[in-house]
Amino acid sequence: MNSQSPLILFMLSSAITIIFWAFVARWAVRRKKRIPGRVFEYLFFLFLFFASYFLTWAASGVMQGPELLSRLSFMIVCIISAIYTGYFHYIMELHN
Structure with missing residues (x-):
């Protein structure tokens, strides 16, 4: 696994x-x-x-390098998803 892979995973998963x-x-x-x-x-x-689960793993200091960036990318994905779903429910009121 080269050094660019976690960064590519981070950008790709966010997009x-x-x-x-x-x-x-x-x-x-x-x-x-x-x-x-x-x-x-x-x-x-x-x-x-x-997102809080992945943040706990990242803040624990157990992981370093590519593992940490992979966890952070999943945390960002969860945060982006939480923002969208919160927007759908609380602001756009897309529910019955």
């Missing part, structure tokens, strides 16, 4: 996450009435939990 949630936003706005209950609220708290 794919943003693109995925942009498509979900477009889909959700079109089908606002069919979205059951509080799906985005549950996802919001789930992604926050995973």
